[in-house]
Amino acid sequence: MKKRNIVLGVIGFDCHAVGNKILEMFFAREGFGVTNLGVMVSQEEFIDAAIETDAGAILVSSLYGHGLIDCRGLREKCVERGLEDILLYVGGNLVVGKTPFPEVEGKFREMGYDRVFSPDVDLSEVAAFLRMDLDERTGRRH
Amino acid sequence: MNELVAVIDIGSTYTKGALFSPAGDGLEVRGQGVCPTTREDLGEGFFRVLGELARTAPGGAAVGDFPVRFSSSAKGGLRIAAVGLVPDLTLQVARLAAWSAGGKIVGDSSYRLTAERMKGLLEGDPDILLFVGGTEGGHEKYILANAEIVAASPFAGTVVYAGNSAVGPRVLEILRDKRTVPADNVMPQIGVVSTDSARGAIQRIFLDTIVHGRGLDRVREFCGSDPKPTPLAVFDLVSLISRSRADWDDFCVVDPGGATTDFYSTGEAFRGAEGVLLKGIREPRVKRTVEGDLGLRVGAESLLAEAEEFLREETENRPFSFEALKDHAAAMTAGPSKGPGGPRELEMDRLLCEAAAATAVLRHAGSLEAVFYPAGRVFIQQGKDLRPCRRLIGTGGFLSRHEMGDGLRRAFSRARSRVRGEKIPLIPEDFRFYRDTLHLFPLLGSLVDDFPREAAACALSHLTEETRTSE
Numbered sequence: 001m002k003k004r005n006i007v008l009g010v011i012g013f014d015c016h017a018v019g020n021k022i023l024e025m026f027f028a029r030e031g032f033g034v035t036n037l038g039v040m041v042s043q044e045e046f047i048d049a050a051i052e053t054d055a056g057a058i059l060v061s062s063l064y065g066h067g068l069i070d071c072r073g074l075r076e077k078c079v080e081r082g083l084e085d086i087l088l089y090v091g092g093n094l095v096v097g098k099t100p101f102p103e104v105e106g107k108f109r110e111m112g113y114d115r116v117f118s119p120d121v122d123l124s125e126v127a128a129f130l131r132m133d134l135d136e137r138t139g140r141r142h
Numbered sequence: 143m144n145e146l147v148a149v150i151d152i153g154s155t156y157t158k159g160a161l162f163s164p165a166g167d168g169l170e171v172r173g174q175g176v177c178p179t180t181r182e183d184l185g186e187g188f189f190r191v192l193g194e195l196a197r198t199a200p201g202g203a204a205v206g207d208f209p210v211r212f213s214s215s216a217k218g219g220l221r222i223a224a225v226g227l228v229p230d231l232t233l234q235v236a237r238l239a240a241w242s243a244g245g246k247i248v249g250d251s252s253y254r255l256t257a258e259r260m261k262g263l264l265e266g267d268p269d270i271l272l273f274v275g276g277t278e279g280g281h282e283k284y285i286l287a288n289a290e291i292v293a294a295s296p297f298a299g300t301v302v303y304a305g306n307s308a309v310g311p312r313v314l315e316i317l318r319d320k321r322t323v324p325a326d327n328v329m330p331q332i333g334v335v336s337t338d339s340a341r342g343a344i345q346r347i348f349l350d351t352i353v354h355g356r357g358l359d360r361v362r363e364f365c366g367s368d369p370k371p372t373p374l375a376v377f378d379l380v381s382l383i384s385r386s387r388a389d390w391d392d393f394c395v396v397d398p399g400g401a402t403t404d405f406y407s408t409g410e411a412f413r414g415a416e417g418v419l420l421k422g423i424r425e426p427r428v429k430r431t432v433e434g435d436l437g438l439r440v441g442a443e444s445l446l447a448e449a450e451e452f453l454r455e456e457t458e459n460r461p462f463s464f465e466a467l468k469d470h471a472a473a474m475t476a477g478p479s480k481g482p483g484g485p486r487e488l489e490m491d492r493l494l495c496e497a498a499a500a501t502a503v504l505r506h507a508g509s510l511e512a513v514f515y516p517a518g519r520v521f522i523q524q525g526k527d528l529r530p531c532r533r534l535i536g537t538g539g540f541l542s543r544h545e546m547g548d549g550l551r552r553a554f555s556r557a558r559s560r561v562r563g564e565k566i567p568l569i570p571e572d573f574r575f576y577r578d579t580l581h582l583f584p585l586l587g588s589l590v591d592d593f594p595r596e597a598a599a600c601a602l603s604h605l606t607e608e609t610r611t612s613e
Contacts, residue, residue, distance in 0.1 A: 002308070003279055013515030033279060035332045040419055040513075040520065048228045049332045053280040064516075082253075 004134055005033035005055045009041035012070030016063040019092075023059065023123070030127045043074050047081050056134045057087035063119075067094035068107065075112025087133050089126070091117030146172065146208035147592070148195050149585040150188055151372055152361075153215045155179060155400065156539075157187035160585050161195045161208070168599035169589070171580060173198030185357030188212070210365045211588040214358065215372045220245035220348055223268035225288060226252055227275035230422050232305070235328045236274045239304070239337035241430045243344035244374030245270070246402065248434070255288040260295045269299045270347055272340065273313070276306030278330045285309055289316040300347045304328045304340040323347060333423045345374065373404060373430065375587025376537070381428045382590045383598045384408035390602065394531050394570060395583070396550075397538035398498040400439030404538075405499075405506040406430045411526040418510070418521045425526040431506045436498040438491060438540055442471035449497035452553075452560065456493055462486060467493065488544075495540055496553035503528070504557055509565040527568040534570060535605060537578035547575030547608035576605040 006027060010020050017039050024036040035053050037045055046058050058078075062070055071090055078086050090113045094104050105116040115129055150159035158176040162169040175194030180187040189205075196205045222245040226233025229252045237247055248266030251259050263271070271292065275285045285305050292301060293316050303313050304325040314322055323346065326339035349368050362368065370378070376397070383390050392409025411425040435444040446453060446468060457464040470490045508525020536546060554569055561567050582604055589597040 005280065013513060013520070015517075015520070035277070037332070038419075040522070042421075045421065048231055051228055051281060052231050052275075052329070052332060053277045054282060055280075066516075 003031070003033040004131075005035065005053045006057045006059055006130070007035045007037065007046055007049045007053065007055045008059045008061070009037035009046060010039040010061045010063065011041055011043070011046070012062060012064070012066055013040055014062055014064045014066070014070075015039045016061070019063065020061060023061065026123050027059075027127065032127075032130075043070075043077055046074065047077055047083065050078075050083055050086060051081065055086065056137065057089060057130060060088065060090045060113075061092045062090065062094055063092040065093060065096035067092065071108065071113070072111055085137055087115075087130070087137065088113045089115045089117070089130070091119070091121060091126070093119055146199060146203060147589065148192065148208055148210045149588045150191055150195075150210060150212045151214070151375070151584045151588075152184050152188060152212065152358075152369075153179060153372065153584075157184075157191050158581070158585075159191040159195055160580070160582065161199055162589070162600070163200075164593065164596055167595060168603055169586075169593060169596045171582070171600075171604070172200055174580065181356070183357040184214070185360045188357075188361050211367060211592070212361060212365055213370045213372045213375045213584060213588050214353055220270065220344065220352065220371055221248045221266065221268045222246065222270045222272050222344070223248055223263040223266055224250040225255055225263070225271060225273045225275070225292070226250070227281055227284060227305075228252065231332065232274045232276070232329050235335050235337065235423060236272050236304070236340075238335060238426065238429065239328050239340040240270075240272055240344070241432055242337055242377060242426070242428070243341040244348075244371035244377060244430075245344060246432050246434055254284050255291045257291055257294070260291050260297075264295065264297060268297075269352055270344060271297060271299060271301045272344070273301050273303050274305040274328050274340075276309075276327075277332060278306060278327055279308055280306050282306060282309045286312060286316070289313045293317050293320065300351060302340060302343045302347070304343070321351075329423070335423055335426055337426065345371070370588055372584050372587075373432065375585075375590075376404070376583050377406065377428065377430050377587070378590045379583055379587035379597065379601060380406045380408060380430075382594055383601060384428060386594065386598050387602070390533070392531050393533040393535060394503070394528060394573075395535045395537060396499045396502060396541065397536075397583075398436070398438055398495050398502070398540055399441075399538050401434070401437040401441045403433045403436040403441075403498045403502040404430065405433070405502040407506060407526060407528055407531065409528075409530060411508070412523060413527060413530070417519070418523055420523050422524050425508070429506070429526060431502070433498075433502050433505060436501055438494050438498060439474050442474040442494060445494060445498055445501070446471045449501050452497055452500065452556065453493065455556075455560075456496070460489065460493065462490060466490070491540065492544065492546065492549060495544070495546060496549045499550055500553040500557040503554060503569045504561070504567055507567055507569045509567055511565045523568070525568070528570050529568050531570040532573050533576060534573045535576045535578060535583075537581065537583040539581070542578050542581040545577070545608055547577075548611055550575060551610075575608045577608065578604065579606045580604050 224236040
């Protein structure tokens with residue numbers, strides 16, 4: 001069976017590299033085909049890599065509080081570039097300040113992200129969601 | 143007389159050769175010969191030069207007494223059309239692969255290839271279609287759709303498929319009525335460049351389909367060996383020198399020819415430094431680019447158009463006007479076999495050569511952009527960093543004969559300062575300039591397999607370093 005490919009990276013001008021490495025190791029061990037773009041990744045880079053690797057999901061990290069600005073428009077660009085079916089996950093310290101998480105989640109959902117995670121999420125939970133969502137999309141395509 | 147070996151290069155304008163004999167760790171040049179290329183029967187010029195070499199052999203030698211290797215420019219270059227997926231990823235790697243195999247890109251296409259676009263590619267009259275896309279286990283959809291378009295087109299050359307191998311068999315099946323050669327994926331993972339297999343495939347096609355006819359079969363039979371495309375010979379020599387000589391691990395070579403300008407660089411593309419990030423692909427240690435619109439003869443008019451701003455500024459301080467240069471370029475394009483006329487024409491050619499080299503290095507090199515963010519500043523590098531290159535070698539008909547070191551240094555520094563915007567071009571900042579005065583590079587490139595150590599030593603020992611007269 002074809003390996004399920006995903007693209008990872010830290011968006012914008014964010015240089016937080018440690019968590020990104022952990023995500024890469026974790027998802028590779030979980031059996032995903034991981035393309036890790038590292039830190040300071042632009043929306044275009046995420047999309048370019050997702051096209052070439054035929055990724056089923058883009059996992060965006062943002063830890064420096066500018067997530068709302070950096071992540072806006074990624075869904076629309078994906079549609080423009082022919083990735084209308086791709087899953088978009090986002091996680092990290094997405095906004096500055098003490099906004100309640102459900103509010104943050106609502107904002108990113110509105111921007112077209114399928115799942116939104118807080119920084120303390122259990123990664124196995126994310127992997128379980130990812131498998132489920134990818135299965136669902138594959139089913140829908142056939 | 144088995145200590146002698148001859149090499150002949152059948153170029154588009156001249157057929158030239160040299161006779162070498164091993165001497166110590168190097169090769170000694172025992173004789174040279176040249177004649178205009180005989181286009182109807184390439185063998186005629188070849189054997190004329192060979193006879194000349196035999197006559198100049200020490201103590202006399204007969205044709206047949208020594209082995210002969212040869213290279214051929216293949217009607218001015220292997221014409222390759224590149225079809226890839228994302229422009230900055232697989233399509234760019236396809237271009238790198240084509241250039242490193244000695245080819246010239248005559249057209250390219252990204253994402254979905256339409257019948258209309260395919261027609262456009264064929265207008266470039268390609269011999270080879272380099273068809274890539276997708277990482278290993280990656281994209282499939284556009285590749286299969288594009289294969290259908292290629293299959294339905296009247297393209298009569300050879301398709302090299304070097305994309306996602308998961309759909310390789312299906313692509314070859316779709317293209318069953320075309321000549322196809324499969325090769326390894328040029329970009330197995332995002333950002334990873336792997337062009338050796340595609341280069342090998344292109345070279346085989348060159349041998350199997352391109353170098354037949356016009357007397358070349360007779361030459362092949364006589365030599366008992368296959369020719370290399372001339373630019374590949376130079377590429378192989380450049381790789382050999384950087385691989386085998388610790389003191390020459392990073393340098394550049396420029397060859398401004400009549401129709402095109404070739405640029406080669408060696409050394410790490412990205413050296414990493416605090417606060418510098420590489421984006422996009424990591425380019426190879428040895429890189430070749432060829433600019434089909436920058437030439438000193440048939441390519442002079444398009445060079446003028448490409449470098450107009452530079453040339454307009456430069457002519458303000460020269461004894462001729464931009465308009466006069468324009469007339470000169472038009473005359474060169476119309477009658478490209480003419481050499482330089484008087485001293486005034488030579489001065490114009492020198493300026494054209496500076497413009498060709500400076501434009502070529504800007505296109506070859508990457509760039510660095512400063513990005514400011516709340517916590518400070520980082521630099522984003524794209525492409526290859528040539529700043530650590532401290533040596534530039536000039537080869538080819540024009541640069542082997544004319545002292546151009548000061549002119550090129552000045553042209554490079556002007557080119558750097560003329561670039562506007564935030565991106566700093568990563569071209570060599572200061573370099574010593576060496577000339578391949580005997581124009582041996584294309585010839586020695588045919589000896590890298592038989593005499594690796596000697597060929598590298600011979601190439602370097604015949605370089606003439608130009609002393610600086612300015613600064």
